[in-house]
Amino acid sequence: MFSRLNKSASMRSPLRLISNHIARSSVSARQTTSVVSPLATLSSSGIRVSWPEGGESHFHNIWLRDHCRCPRCLHQVTRQRLFDTFSIPDTIKPSNIDWDDQGLRIRWGESDHESNFRWPWLRSNSFTSQTPSQSIPIPSNKILWGKEIAQNPPTVSYQSVMQDGEEGIRKWLDYIDSHGFCYVTGVPVSPEKTEELAKMISHIRMTHWGGFWDFTADESRGDTAYSNLALRAHTDNTYYTEPSGLQMFHMLEFRGKGGESLLVDGFQAAKILKEKYPESYEILSTVRIPTHAAGDDGFLFQPTPNPGYPILNHGEGGELYQIRYNNDDRSTMRHLPYEQVEPFYTALKRWSAILTDVGSEYWRQLTPGTLVVFDNWRVLHGRAAFTGYRRLCGCYISWDDYQSRLKVARLKTNNKQVKDVI
Amino acid sequence: MFSRLNKSASMRSPLRLISNHIARSSVSARQTTSVVSPLATLSSSGIRVSWPEGGESHFHNIWLRDHCRCPRCLHQVTRQRLFDTFSIPDTIKPSNIDWDDQGLRIRWGESDHESNFRWPWLRSNSFTSQTPSQSIPIPSNKILWGKEIAQNPPTVSYQSVMQDGEEGIRKWLDYIDSHGFCYVTGVPVSPEKTEELAKMISHIRMTHWGGFWDFTADESRGDTAYSNLALRAHTDNTYYTEPSGLQMFHMLEFRGKGGESLLVDGFQAAKILKEKYPESYEILSTVRIPTHAAGDDGFLFQPTPNPGYPILNHGEGGELYQIRYNNDDRSTMRHLPYEQVEPFYTALKRWSAILTDVGSEYWRQLTPGTLVVFDNWRVLHGRAAFTGYRRLCGCYISWDDYQSRLKVARLKTNNKQVKDVI
Numbered sequence: 001m002f003s004r005l006n007k008s009a010s011m012r013s014p015l016r017l018i019s020n021h022i023a024r025s026s027v028s029a030r031q032t033t034s035v036v037s038p039l040a041t042l043s044s045s046g047i048r049v050s051w052p053e054g055g056e057s058h059f060h061n062i063w064l065r066d067h068c069r070c071p072r073c074l075h076q077v078t079r080q081r082l083f084d085t086f087s088i089p090d091t092i093k094p095s096n097i098d099w100d101d102q103g104l105r106i107r108w109g110e111s112d113h114e115s116n117f118r119w120p121w122l123r124s125n126s127f128t129s130q131t132p133s134q135s136i137p138i139p140s141n142k143i144l145w146g147k148e149i150a151q152n153p154p155t156v157s158y159q160s161v162m163q164d165g166e167e168g169i170r171k172w173l174d175y176i177d178s179h180g181f182c183y184v185t186g187v188p189v190s191p192e193k194t195e196e197l198a199k200m201i202s203h204i205r206m207t208h209w210g211g212f213w214d215f216t217a218d219e220s221r222g223d224t225a226y227s228n229l230a231l232r233a234h235t236d237n238t239y240y241t242e243p244s245g246l247q248m249f250h251m252l253e254f255r256g257k258g259g260e261s262l263l264v265d266g267f268q269a270a271k272i273l274k275e276k277y278p279e280s281y282e283i284l285s286t287v288r289i290p291t292h293a294a295g296d297d298g299f300l301f302q303p304t305p306n307p308g309y310p311i312l313n314h315g316e317g318g319e320l321y322q323i324r325y326n327n328d329d330r331s332t333m334r335h336l337p338y339e340q341v342e343p344f345y346t347a348l349k350r351w352s353a354i355l356t357d358v359g360s361e362y363w364r365q366l367t368p369g370t371l372v373v374f375d376n377w378r379v380l381h382g383r384a385a386f387t388g389y390r391r392l393c394g395c396y397i398s399w400d401d402y403q404s405r406l407k408v409a410r411l412k413t414n415n416k417q418v419k420d421v422i
Numbered sequence: 423m424f425s426r427l428n429k430s431a432s433m434r435s436p437l438r439l440i441s442n443h444i445a446r447s448s449v450s451a452r453q454t455t456s457v458v459s460p461l462a463t464l465s466s467s468g469i470r471v472s473w474p475e476g477g478e479s480h481f482h483n484i485w486l487r488d489h490c491r492c493p494r495c496l497h498q499v500t501r502q503r504l505f506d507t508f509s510i511p512d513t514i515k516p517s518n519i520d521w522d523d524q525g526l527r528i529r530w531g532e533s534d535h536e537s538n539f540r541w542p543w544l545r546s547n548s549f550t551s552q553t554p555s556q557s558i559p560i561p562s563n564k565i566l567w568g569k570e571i572a573q574n575p576p577t578v579s580y581q582s583v584m585q586d587g588e589e590g591i592r593k594w595l596d597y598i599d600s601h602g603f604c605y606v607t608g609v610p611v612s613p614e615k616t617e618e619l620a621k622m623i624s625h626i627r628m629t630h631w632g633g634f635w636d637f638t639a640d641e642s643r644g645d646t647a648y649s650n651l652a653l654r655a656h657t658d659n660t661y662y663t664e665p666s667g668l669q670m671f672h673m674l675e676f677r678g679k680g681g682e683s684l685l686v687d688g689f690q691a692a693k694i695l696k697e698k699y700p701e702s703y704e705i706l707s708t709v710r711i712p713t714h715a716a717g718d719d720g721f722l723f724q725p726t727p728n729p730g731y732p733i734l735n736h737g738e739g740g741e742l743y744q745i746r747y748n749n750d751d752r753s754t755m756r757h758l759p760y761e762q763v764e765p766f767y768t769a770l771k772r773w774s775a776i777l778t779d780v781g782s783e784y785w786r787q788l789t790p791g792t793l794v795v796f797d798n799w800r801v802l803h804g805r806a807a808f809t810g811y812r813r814l815c816g817c818y819i820s821w822d823d824y825q826s827r828l829k830v831a832r833l834k835t836n837n838k839q840v841k842d843v844i
Contacts, residue, residue, distance in 0.1 A: 046760065060763035067754055078644045078717030080750045088767070088776050125756040203628050208823065222500045240822050242664035288738060294840045295500030300829045301822055304744075305737030315727030316710060316757075322726075328503045330844060332489055333548040335738075336470065341482035345510070352508045400662050400723055401630065407722045418716045422753060 001247065004085055047097065047104070049122060049375045055194055057126035061092050066113040078422045089224075095258060117276055137274075137318045142378075143178045146267035146359045146404070149305035153364075156181045158186040165386045169200060172193075172373075176246070177406060181374035187250060189368040191393040192382040194250045197371070202401035205244050206242035208299050209239070209375035214252075216394040217386075222295020224328065228387065233264040233355050234326035236396070239293040239301040243324060247381070249392055251366035252259035254386015261372070263362045269354045270312055272380035285312040287344055289324070307335045311351065313318025322377040366392075454645035459523045460541055469519065469526070471544060479548035483514050486528060489547075490537040501844045559696075559740045565600045566690035568781045575786075576601045580608040583622055590683075591614075591622060594795075598668070599828060603685055603796035609672060611790040613815040617673045619793070624823035627666050629659070630721050636674075636815040639808075644717020646750065650809065655686040655777050655802035658818070661715040661723040661837035665746060667821025669803070670795045671814055675786035678810015683794070685784045685801040687743035692734055692774045702769035707734040709766055711746070712753035729757045733773065744799040749774070777802065790815075 018039060033135075039050040047058040065088050068074065073083035095109035103118040138144070154175035159170040161184060173245040175182035187197060191214045198204055204211050209221065217228040237243035249261070274281040290308045293301040303309060308331075314403060336344060363384075366372065374381060379400060411417065449733035461472040461795050468482040487510050490496065495505035525540040560566070576597035582590040583606060597604035609619060611638045617787060620626055639650040646653060659665035671683070696703040712730045715723040725731060730753075733743065735744040749770075758766060785806075788794065796803060799821060833839065 010695070045764070058760045060760055062767045063755065063758070063763045066767070075646075075717070078646070079753075080646060080717070081752060082750075085749055085767075086771055090768075091762075094811050127752045127756060127759055197786070203630075206625050206628055208625075224497075224500070224502060290441050292501060294844050295497070295502070298830055300826050300840055300844075302825075304742070304821060304825065305735075307738065312807070313727075316729065327507055331501075331502060331669065332547045334549060336485070337549050338480045338482055341485045342467070342512075345484045345488070345507075346512075347506055374499060399726060403726065404630070404723050408720055411722070418722055420718050421713050422722075 003174070021295045028287050038099070038141045039176050040097055040104055042097065042101050044160060047094070051123065057122065059096065059122065059126070062088055062322070064115065065092055065108060065115070068113070069117065069121070070115060076419065079418065103120065114314070120368055125308050137314060137320045138267050138271055140419050141178060142267055144267060145179065145265050145362070147362050149362050150364065153183060154181065155183040155185055158184055158197065161197060166409050166412040170413045171406065172179070172401070173201070173406040173409060176373060176375055178189050180267070180379040181263055181372060183292060184371045185369065187369055187371045189252055191252065194371060194393050195395070198395050201246070201405050202397050205396040205398045207244070208301065212393065214391070214397045216389065227276055228385060231382045231384040232327070233382040234264055234328070235266070235324055235380055236326070238291040238326045238329050239291070241303045242399065244376050244396035245402045246397040247374055247376045247394065248371060248397070249366065249394040250371040251368055251390070253368065253389065253391040256382045256386050256390060259386030260365045260384045261385070261389050262356050262382035263374060266380050267320060269351070269360060270320055270323065272354050273351055277347070277350050279343070280350050281312065283343055283347040284351055285310050285314060287336065287340070289322065290333065291326070291329045292331045303348070309339070319394070323380070325380060330352065348411060428808045431482055434457055460521070461523050462519055462526055464516065464519065469516070471526070471820055473545065479544065480801045481544065481548070483516065484510055486537065486539070487514055488532060490535070491539065491543070492537060494684045498841070501840065515793070525748055554617050555693055559736060560689050562714040564689055565602060566693060567601065567687050567784070568690060569784050571784050572786065575605060576603065577605040577607055578605050579607055580619065583619060585735055587829050588834040591827065592835045595623070595824070595831060596829040598795060598797055602687055602689070602801040603794060606792065606793045606795070609791055609793045611674055613674065615819070616815050618792060620670050620817050620819065623668070623827050624819050627818040627820045628771065629666070629818060630718070630723065634815065636813070638811065638813050640719070645715070650807060652807040654749070654803045655684055655804040656750070657688070658748070659713070659798070660746045660748045661725060663725045664821065666798050666818035669798045669816065669821040670793060670819070671788065671816040672793040673788065673790055673809065673812070673814055675813040678808050678812060680806045681808030682785045682787045682806045684804035685796060686777050686782050686805070688747070688800050688802050689742060689783060691773070692742055692745065694776050695773055699769070699772050701765070702772050703734065705737060705769040706773055707732050709758065712755065713748070713751045714753045715751065723754070803837055
């Protein structure tokens with residue numbers, strides 16, 4: 001930015017120079033501005049920008065100084081702040097501003113520093129109010145589904161993931177992002193090759209259950225997952241502060257009956273709950289659920305902070321971003337006031353009824369060679385009871401590692417760099 | 423519980439039997455109750471318990487049925503729910519209750535099921551209001567400190583950790599819990615032995631920085647940590663959804679000048695901020711800080727949900743449980759309304775001034791053989807700039823893994839079991 005403006009100085013459109021004095025009073029300066037270029041004026045503590053497409057943004061002087069994009073203030077590779085925020089005088093003001101159709105240049109009064117901001121950066125970083133949404137708070141890029149997804153489930157091939165570079169990864173992770181799950185077909189039936197595939201996303205998340213698993217129903221661990229019992233739709237790791245983001249399962253061998261795998265779109269279920277019973281949606285978005293994992297000697301997991309997290313978790317803007325639900329791992333609800341007991345259990349019952357509705361449940365028998373990866377913050381999983389020998393391998397991947405890989409694949413396949421988005 | 427009551431039936435004190443009808447009207451039944459035993463009466467939708475030491479608790483019928491502790495309803499090892507919550511009729515009522523000085527027995531009307539609850543369990547799981555504290559919200563077991571901690575820092579020996587079993591682990595982790603850090607002296611100067619020591623707590627947290635590190639200032643990674651620059655007091659991993667819980671450093675070799683290590687008690691700083699500037703404390707407890715790690719090709723980390731977390735994070739009861747602060751990793755504050763800019767930067771400046779006050783800073787030159795472990799959710803760390811060759815090894819451990827190990831060590835050294843607390 002710095003060098004760009006300097007290099008192109010002779011070529012750029014005539015500068016609009018405004019001193020502190022002129023900016024506050026000069027109407028003529030504003031009138032000469034081209035209609036396609038934004039217009040900047042000084043306010044008592046910041047700079048107002050009128051956008052040619054309409055609307056105005058107001059940037060505070062302290063904010064602008066703190067967000068200077070120059071190489072002395074911001075490391076151009078790590079995007080870490082080099083500038084000392086705490087050296088900004090409370091009364092900081094520009095001594096001069098000027099702009100062209102590319103961006104805004106600020107000369108700071110109490111130092112010799114100059115900051116340059118490109119208009120698109122200012123536009124995209126102008127304050128936008130995050131009013132909690134009153135409508136269904138599910139991000140618009142999510143494709144919700146019920147049992148009909150069985151007819152055309154998101155699927156990529158092993159070959160595409162392993163050999164198509166960033167395009168192959170992006171396609172795979174885009175499906176997980178939009179649908180909450182994706183199959184990979186044609187996977188070699190071996191734990192080693194399955195692990196190799198997982199590592200195309202990221203290192204594997206190590207937990208007290210281990211890293212990469214290869215297990216049978218041998219009751220070796222203190223959890224019903226290691227039994228042959230039916231498991232209702234649930235998310236994993238509700239007892240951790242941060243549940244795993246992705247879960248991968250590859251059925252290596254099965255000689256027996258039953259054991260079909262169940263997937264349920266938790267976002268779709270949340271949408272239905274909100275539409276039918278908004279008061280129950282509110283309860284499951286606010287009542288915290290204490291949980292625990294305590295079945296193995298030497299471990300006792302409970303999330304922080306006490307008493308845990310709600311089933312439906314929302315961001316500041318009201319968007320649903322995470323479902324945490326395993327009724328079996330729910331601990332004593334000692335923090336529930338008497339008068340909330342009935343509304344809470346009613347809400348839980350409605351939620352369970354939606355999850356177990358035949359229209360919500362997507363059943364499929366996993367077979368060797370076809371692996372499933374799902375978003376454990378959105379899609380609930382379960383299985384039918386089974387008899388016989390069933391060998392499954394798989395792993396967890398952390399949410400952040402998955403999200404990082406997805407962002408990078410999108411940047412690379414769009415020929416963008418980190419500095420374009422941070 | 424089930425078997426205890428059955429076995430001791432002939433020995434226990436005379437049962438107080440109350441039918442639905444009698445319970446609602448019988449005053450005489452209440453009057454015959456011993457003063458040292460709690461007293462139970464049926465309400466329209468639950469059971470009221472009057473405690474001999476004073477006070478009353480009201481347990482809802484649905485809640486009681488859902489929390490049955492018997493082996494058919496609750497797995498006695500994993501403490502997972504076996505009972506189907508959703509089979510509870512909305513109108514569930516006891517057909518009979520009786521109690522003795524040990525506990526309460528409920529016979530459920532619409533099934534043949536019986537639930538037994540010990541009085542201490544009911545007492546400790548009766549609803550207690552979690553009114554946010556108006557005072558300094560720091561858990562009472564924390565020992566806050568400033569630079570004077572240099573005179574007597576919490577320290578354990580390598581031998582005690584490796585050879586004293588659960589006692590050695592408990593002593594070590596208790597110090598980290600109370601003070602936020604602890605030294606271990608007499609550690610063999612080798613990365614292998616250091617890693618072995620870390621694994622006395624838990625497996626190591628793998629991140630995009632790797633697992634166990636052994637590094638020098640070679641700028642090999644896109645972060646100032648891998649330089650020889652001074653680093654102000656900060657917490658690590660503000661760019662992850664869940665920052666690491668513990669961090670361990672062992673200086674293996676240093677030939678040069680500078681490089682002293684800095685620790686600052688973030689809880690002490692928060693306490694000072696709250697006392698001096700409560701309005702700034704409130705701002706840093708609510709304004710979310712977007713952060714990122716973007717210095718390495720192939721990675722782009724930002725916490726979920728957008729736009730991140732406040733610097734000071736509190737639980738439902740108002741207790742401070744986590745500090746996330748690295749001003750260098752702070753991203754564009756595009757979500758800050760204009761009128762919040764000045765109060766926010768003022769709060770940040772006050773926070774920084776407290777952290778960098780000479781009374782807050784505890785400096786020490788690490789030396790080979792003495793390792794430091796600190797709570798990255800509480801204690802900020804930094805270092806002075808240095809010249810020369812400096813080789814450090816260490817790792818992260820997840821918060822949950824650390825907390826689990828601490829809980830288990832406390833249980834074992836107190837001869838308790840998981841079922842006593844879950």
